[in-house]
Amino acid sequence: MIALAWRNLWRQGRRSLISLIAVAIVVLFAVLMYSMAGALTNGMYADLTKEVGNAQIHTADYRNARNFSDGLLDNATEIRDTVASTAPDAVVVGSLQVPGLLAGEDRSRGLAVQGQDWPELLREDFVTDYLAEGTFVEGDNISGIMLGQSLATALEVGLGDDVYVYAPGTEGYGAAAYTVEGILDFEDPRREINAAYLSLAAAQELAAPDALSRLELHYPDINTVKEDALIVPDIAALQNALGESTEVEVWRDLSPGLATMLNFLAPMMVIMSLIFFVLAGLLVLNTVYLSTLERIREFGVIISLGAKGRRIMGMVTLESLMMCLTGAAIGLAIGLGLIALGSNGFTMPGYAVEMMAEVGLPTVMYLSIEPWQILLAVGFAVLTAFFAALGPARMAANIEPAEAMRYTA
Amino acid sequence: MSLFEVKNLKKTYQIGDVKTDALRGVDLTINEGEFTAIAGPSGSGKSTLLHLMGGLDKPTSGEVHLNDKRIDQLSKAEGAAVRLDKLGYVFQAYNLIPVLTALENAAFVLELQGVNKKEREARALESLRALGMEKFRDRRPNQLSGGQQQRVAVARAFAAEPDIILADEPTANLDSKSGGDLIEMMKRLNEEKGVTFVFSTHDPRLLEHVKRTVNMEDGRMVATGMPEAVLA
Numbered sequence: 001m002i003a004l005a006w007r008n009l010w011r012q013g014r015r016s017l018i019s020l021i022a023v024a025i026v027v028l029f030a031v032l033m034y035s036m037a038g039a040l041t042n043g044m045y046a047d048l049t050k051e052v053g054n055a056q057i058h059t060a061d062y063r064n065a066r067n068f069s070d071g072l073l074d075n076a077t078e079i080r081d082t083v084a085s086t087a088p089d090a091v092v093v094g095s096l097q098v099p100g101l102l103a104g105e106d107r108s109r110g111l112a113v114q115g116q117d118w119p120e121l122l123r124e125d126f127v128t129d130y131l132a133e134g135t136f137v138e139g140d141n142i143s144g145i146m147l148g149q150s151l152a153t154a155l156e157v158g159l160g161d162d163v164y165v166y167a168p169g170t171e172g173y174g175a176a177a178y179t180v181e182g183i184l185d186f187e188d189p190r191r192e193i194n195a196a197y198l199s200l201a202a203a204q205e206l207a208a209p210d211a212l213s214r215l216e217l218h219y220p221d222i223n224t225v226k227e228d229a230l231i232v233p234d235i236a237a238l239q240n241a242l243g244e245s246t247e248v249e250v251w252r253d254l255s256p257g258l259a260t261m262l263n264f265l266a267p268m269m270v271i272m273s274l275i276f277f278v279l280a281g282l283l284v285l286n287t288v289y290l291s292t293l294e295r296i297r298e299f300g301v302i303i304s305l306g307a308k309g310r311r312i313m314g315m316v317t318l319e320s321l322m323m324c325l326t327g328a329a330i331g332l333a334i335g336l337g338l339i340a341l342g343s344n345g346f347t348m349p350g351y352a353v354e355m356m357a358e359v360g361l362p363t364v365m366y367l368s369i370e371p372w373q374i375l376l377a378v379g380f381a382v383l384t385a386f387f388a389a390l391g392p393a394r395m396a397a398n399i400e401p402a403e404a405m406r407y408t409a
Numbered sequence: 410m411s412l413f414e415v416k417n418l419k420k421t422y423q424i425g426d427v428k429t430d431a432l433r434g435v436d437l438t439i440n441e442g443e444f445t446a447i448a449g450p451s452g453s454g455k456s457t458l459l460h461l462m463g464g465l466d467k468p469t470s471g472e473v474h475l476n477d478k479r480i481d482q483l484s485k486a487e488g489a490a491v492r493l494d495k496l497g498y499v500f501q502a503y504n505l506i507p508v509l510t511a512l513e514n515a516a517f518v519l520e521l522q523g524v525n526k527k528e529r530e531a532r533a534l535e536s537l538r539a540l541g542m543e544k545f546r547d548r549r550p551n552q553l554s555g556g557q558q559q560r561v562a563v564a565r566a567f568a569a570e571p572d573i574i575l576a577d578e579p580t581a582n583l584d585s586k587s588g589g590d591l592i593e594m595m596k597r598l599n600e601e602k603g604v605t606f607v608f609s610t611h612d613p614r615l616l617e618h619v620k621r622t623v624n625m626e627d628g629r630m631v632a633t634g635m636p637e638a639v640l641a
Binding site: 001003004007008011161297298301302303305307308309339380400401402405 | 460463465466485486489490491492493494496498502506507508509513517518520521522564570
């Protein structure tokens with residue numbers, strides 16, 4: 001019956017080929033969409049967690065703090081010790097954000113100057129990815145500052161020039177002068193125009209001695225949303241250990257909009273692919289229906305010879321299934337090949353990179369696909385085959401043999 | 410022994426407002442081993458009788474019995490099972506499956522019966538051999554002449570070892586030689602293997618060879634017996 005089904009497919013070779021190619025294209029499109037969704041999801045996750053950490057520790061209710069002091073962590077040293085014992089795999093970054101006015105000779109801008117310490121691993125990536133000119137400001141350097149390139153342009157300053165920071169602190173308002181020692185180039189223009197980095201020591205000296213706004217927890221080995229689930233127990237344990245005076249937030253809490261978008265991304269891709277499968281299914285239905293109509297007499301003969309209705313339905317369904325599975329195999333082979341090529345990372349053409357960075361999309365994407373997504377694409381192809389064959393199969397099974405003998409296509 | 414029994418069989422077709430009585434009450438008994446022709450002009454009801462005997466259609470009234478079992482009121486599935494196991498068909502237009510080879514066509518009913526591949530190929534080949542077609546086993550129908558195709562069709566019916574083979578005008582589309590050859594082979598199957606044949610035909614060549622003729626006219630059986638007596 002398999003041989004019969006395969007040969008019947010090619011009786012009208014061109015028609016079957018068109019339907020098969022349609023299924024192949026839809027499967028190819030589906031797996032590429034799923035992999036792009038995965039690339040976007042994991043890329044955005046990676047970019048976000050690289051910038052703000054996989055989790056952050058703040059003082060409780062910090063978002064509603066009325067003044068600068070209320071938003072600071074009181075017992076940063078103890079918290080660091082708790083993190084070290086509860087979440088030993090995390091790389092901890094202390095950060096102090098000081099809202100204020102940053103001024104050059106003639107121009108100024110309101111923003112939050114960021115002071116933070118730099119563990120070696122994170123420092124290397126930051127320097128490689130973002131430091132365009134000058135030197136990296138860190139550690140005991142309390143006179144240097146790094147500015148985003150567009151911020152430096154806006155303030156009309158360059159390397160070696162002085163800038164002045166006016167900011168509130170825990171002991172009143174403060175001001176300090178810093179020398180521009182590093183220029184940073186971010187792909188995200190919004191980040192670049194607001195980027196002003198001091199060493200943690202410099203920021204604490206400016207606004208709040210020994211204080212921190214937050215502790216960032218970075219897990220360098222966690223690079224995807226799926227892997228992120230592995231740190232959930234750590235975070236829960238940490239929150240329990242720290243108590244109610246401190247708030248531990250994961251990346252979903254820090255960027256709820258992004259989290260919501262990512263939650264919808266994969267289901268949206270599935271729904272879109274389903275729509276395309278329905279369209280391909282209409283083409284398959286047409287092919288199977290016409291093929292059945294052309295063979296009414298033959299089905300009448302087969303029923304006359306003793307085939308039951310279920311057998312006839314099976315024959316028609318098998319043909320549809322073989323057509324869709326062959327198309328799916330071709331689409332899958334091409335799709336997986338392209339995904340393998342894209343798994344090493346690719347960037348979009350020049351103008352698109354800026355546009356993507358502006359809207360928070362990753363500029364380098366690494367295609368990947370999960371086994372369940374491959375099964376989903378194949379499963380959709382199988383469902384397409386079954387539903388496309390349903391009507392024609394029933395029609396063939398219900399043929400009256402005596403009438404079918406008189407039928408001329 | 411009575412193989413087939415038909416009692417007061419009637420069939421009326423309705424097309425729109427027009428009613429056509431294709432059969433007007435036919436009684437017929439077919440015994441095992443018969444080589445019987447149902448003869449008559451076009452429109453006499455030969456094919457209709459054959460279709461009703463074979464369960465391809467339902468009578469308006471009357472009964473059809475095969476091996477003492479009534480088969481005219483079976484469900485579709487039950488009817489299919491009877492056709493599969495008990496009956497063989499040969500059609501006027503051969504009706505081979507075009508994408509299958511001669512061997513595969515001959516084995517088709519065996520495949521429907523669930524016979525395993527090795528056995529069905531062996532039996533199909535034996536059947537083709539009996540019809541002189543084993544050399545053409547790998548050819549598709551479009552590579553065979555009309556006579557050859559019809560022999561494959563007979564092989565298909567014969568391979569499944571049915572109780573009876575019903576043949577609807579088997580020689581109608583064949584030339585004299587092919588038709589004659591086919592008749593000879595079917596007769597040999599009847600005599601050597603004991604296969605029961607019932608034909609519908611108006612081919613005088615076929616009528617020369619049958620043991621019994623049933624003459625139909627206007628949906629009624631008007632005579633039955635030895636051909637020379639019936640056709641006289």
